[in-house]
Amino acid sequence: MVFRLSHAGGSEDEAGFLAAAADLAAIPGVEEFQILDEVSPKNDYRFGISMEFADQGAYDAYNAHPDHVAFVEGRWEPEVEEFLEIDYRAGDGAP
């Protein structure tokens, strides 16, 4: 997931959002959780959230988890200005 917030860079609102997002790492099934700075001048996204799941069931459970649902409704939808969801599955394309 790459995204841009409606908040000013370096603002308290931005820090608050990122702290709330970091709590997603505690949801069962989430592995390799990272919040990253997106720095390419070729797109307008500012942050990325990266996480891995062992299988589709783990991903589905995360999606339905009350803490995830609450984050999406309470923080993501009101505070994220633009985003792109990217979902990878290791598979045919692997070298």
Place this chain on the structure above:
Amino acid sequence: MVFRLSHAGGSEDEAGFLAAAADLAAIPGVEEFQILDEVSPKNDYRFGISMEFADQGAYDAYNAHPDHVAFVEGRWEPEVEEFLEIDYRAGDGAP
């Protein structure tokens, strides 16, 4: 980097492109190289290429390497229909 090829899914042309892309892993400085299937129904990209670099110098050297330049000119530009470059730097956003 996420991208979509001009080739049909499962075609020999697609396989040829992915094989050529996999050779990028041999360029000095490239770490954690992966070609991944992009499976989100929320975007139109089909594959991702993910790699890591120790620092900006390693990334710059990769960018300027003749094998990378040849791949961009000989395969990427003619065969990639749409792409988005995403560059992450571990930094302020890290939890």
